[in-house]
Amino acid sequence: xxxxxxxxxxxxxxxxERIGQKVEELTGGKFTIRVYGAGEIVPGLQVMDAVMQGTLxxxxxxxxxxxxxxxxxxxxxxxPFGMTTRQTLSWLHYGGGLEMIxxxxxxxxxxxxxxxxxGGQMGGWFREPVNSLEELAGMRMRIPGIGGEIMSxxxxxxxxxxxxxxxxxxxxxxxxATEWIGPHDDESMGLYQVASYYYYPGWWEPGVxxxxxxxxxEYNALPPAYQQVLHTVCGETFCERLAAxxxxxxxxxxxxxxxxxxxxxxYSEDVMEAAWRESHNYLDELSASNAEFRQIYDSYxxxxxxxxxxxxxxxxxxQQWVIPRIG
Numbered sequence: 183x184x185x186x187x188x189x190x191x192x193x194x195x196x197x198x199e200r201i202g203q204k205v206e207e208l209t210g211g212k213f214t215i216r217v218y219g220a221g222e223i224v225p226g227l228q229v230m231d232a233v234m235q236g237t238l239x240x241x242x243x244x245x246x247x248x249x250x251x252x253x254x255x256x257x258x259x260x261x262p263f264g265m266t267t268r269q270t271l272s273w274l275h276y277g278g279g280l281e282m283i284x285x286x287x288x289x290x291x292x293x294x295x296x297x298x299x300x301g302g303q304m305g306g307w308f309r310e311p312v313n314s315l316e317e318l319a320g321m322r323m324r325i326p327g328i329g330g331e332i333m334s335x336x337x338x339x340x341x342x343x344x345x346x347x348x349x350x351x352x353x354x355x356x357x358x359a360t361e362w363i364g365p366h367d368d369e370s371m372g373l374y375q376v377a378s379y380y381y382y383p384g385w386w387e388p389g390v391x392x393x394x395x396x397x398x399x400e401y402n403a404l405p406p407a408y409q410q411v412l413h414t415v416c417g418e419t420f421c422e423r424l425a426a427x428x429x430x431x432x433x434x435x436x437x438x439x440x441x442x443x444x445x446x447x448x449y450s451e452d453v454m455e456a457a458w459r460e461s462h463n464y465l466d467e468l469s470a471s472n473a474e475f476r477q478i479y480d481s482y483x484x485x486x487x488x489x490x491x492x493x494x495x496x497x498x499x500x501q502q503w504v505i506p507r508i509g
Contacts, residue, residue: 197298246327267389329386365434
């Protein structure tokens, strides 16, 4: 296995290491997985290609890195203004989402198992403040997936860079901004040293899924019991990482503000409205031009709307009442 992430990222890359460790433990050492970080075998953004070709038997990565192969692979990670992590996991397992996504992956000889998450993400780091849609236009930003397409429509010059390339690109001024993950991983990357403005919300990744992509021939060659071990360990790691990020992000955010002088600020209303409009326009365009994308998006949207109607009358109302009263 290779991940798309630097070994320095303890929770993100560490998800792959955890999967390897747990698989070995549960099989009494009979099923072992050697885990490598981004660039150790192939570049971080080429993990799926390496799995397809058999260079890697499996890889932990983000499906939206590969939307050039098929736009519907974005649903294996996140889409703009989509569901939270918990809602997405529910759709994948109980709304038919994973079955439809794996139909797409099967065209490339790959199987995806939801294996980790970062939870909801932040809205990116900027070297200069962005007070309006007009100021956003013309900036150079690292942002992958459909979120990158939407930023492009808002006038941003978009680049896709692997994680280890982000810091030096910001440092030398090759880009003006980047999205990455959230406070814990962003602090570990030292992004506060090369950009001072940290925006929210991460409207393009409100809930993130990382998939363990497995070469389908390698998967089929495993004994059924080992296949089940993989599914079990990936599911358990997904839940454990969600809890780990919820534990790690709040203190990291406080350190960024108090120790490093980072300025936390929301996107302006005109940026949010334009992003909302262009996101739905683009998703509708993809649906009109690609029947497989339309099938998945229709399922996703129906599930999302039902989830939101419940959350609005339950969890959101609770949080809106409680949070102002606890400081």
